[in-house]
Amino acid sequence: MSWFKRIESGLKRSIKREMPDGLWRKCDGCGEIVYERVIQRNYWTCIKCGHHFMISGRDYINMLVDDGTFEEMDACLASGDPLSFKDSKRYTDRLKIAIKKTGLTEAIVTGKGQIGGHPSVVGALDFKFLGGSMASVVGEKVARATRKALDEKCFLVLVSSSGGARMQEGILSLMQMAKTSAWLARFAESGGLYVSILTHPTTGGVTASFAMLGDIIIGEPGALIGFAGPRVIEQTINQELPPGFQRSEFLLDHGMLDMVVPRPEIKKTLVEIFDFFSEEKRQVQEVRKPAVLKTPPSIEVRANRHPGEDKQLPTK
Template sequence: MNWITNYVRPKINSMLGRRDMPENLWIKDPESGEMVFHKDLESNQFVIPASGHHMKVSGKERLRFFFDGGKFELLDNPKAPVDPLKFRDEKRYIDRLKDAKAKTGMEDAILNALGTIDGLPILATVQDFAFMGGSLGMAAGEAIIRGFETAVERKRPMVLFAASGGARMQEGILSLMQLARTTVAVDRLKEAGLPYVVVLTNPTTGGVTASYAMLGDVHIAEPGALIGFAGPRVIEQTIREKLPEGFQRSEYLMEHGMVDMVVSRLDLRETISRLLKILTKASATEATDTVSPTATPTEIQLGA
């Protein structure tokens, strides 16, 4: 025990009325090293103003930024078996789940919410990377399916924000089953004639890109997001070749036709609103005023 640090200094600070400064008042830009005041960053949706670097954002904050007036109704996630394989590595899986729940305040990595964007009722599903890397397990799979079922039931377009490191290894083959189950849920939404827009955020990898994250009617990626099945390091070790600059990043994937457009988080609301109005044939006059009938996804992004 350090007597000066733990006793003398707090005593002096209390006598002089000093308060400790929070450690997270300033956030460092990973690209430029610039320090940004956290309130400025929050007001800019956690996009660094100078460099445009997109920081990770929690699921609830993303929903608040996305919906009209920041208002939305969260749906309850269905119950799913907990630790079905009684898995243990360095730590018991059930203890990892408890830690993740305490850290995030969430039951699992998925949030489903009802709300409106520019007055259009939609359902949004958000995958939160803070909960065990946004990994896809039985609980997350059930929640995603609940989102699709609710969208079909209420006849609402669906927007899904993907962020994941892949399937949850602690659930083995039971997590891999969710790839097929969520794919069926996507098909049911499309059979109902409802639009499905996917927003790929940093990172979206593993089994998620082998199922619902790559089955949208339109795929939008945030700038600089890592998107792919296997990571660049694994691919380089497998093919024993150096990968191109920017490989598996949003901009590279758009150039090669894997995503339709790259859109800043600051412009997502407007872009998705315009797309959904076109896809649902809602407010047709308003949509044709801003986007030509023959516009490609890139032209829509540029406001052509």
């Protein structure tokens, strides 16, 4: 605009420039504005305070698997509306919005790939798809992923980020807890190794089923992990909860997690775990001995006792 025109129309307020979407992000941990690409390069964590940003299931899988090895499974499975559910919106409409927003057909991405050269089946929930909630299709995809790992004798990794079971499918969502647990039990019986990675937040029916059934459970730093939320618990027991309650570090201290690993180191940790167990498997095959599961001494003692012996009081 020329000077003369500006005089004619009077002084104008400077126009507020909008920041282009997706270039910068405000960190929820330290409040700093951080360059998006820097965050991505640092595995979606803040370089200043280490805050872990929520990422999509697909991004998580890409971070874990070796380049170009991932083959998605059951990508065409999509939810129906078995209960014709409607609250403030129809369930079908909620699904359409979620599909458009995320480009996914359901709240989980599953597939086969290699992690540090180890064939693995990987699945990751996506919180942006209806809060990463578990309904019929999520349960079915977890079950199929487990079956695949079982059939092909490879490692299983599931990454959770979920608000729990999806209420719009009612009891059908709750049934998935039993279904996924049953498949994981079968996988465990076959000697398979399942690593569960818990990201912020992992709650409800997902925590109460496959997320907590890992042979090794890894939590991301600061992740909220629990069944009911802290506010509900506080109101129910009418007591103030201890600081850091339901966060990864708290759960690690109380024996609910095996380790807390920052996201940039998760792949390295997975590879170390898989290397260790592959080596152990190889050694077992070499000596041609079946792997013997050692039971803790306390359990052995109990098992050797005669029925009813526990009830006897010691005599002096």
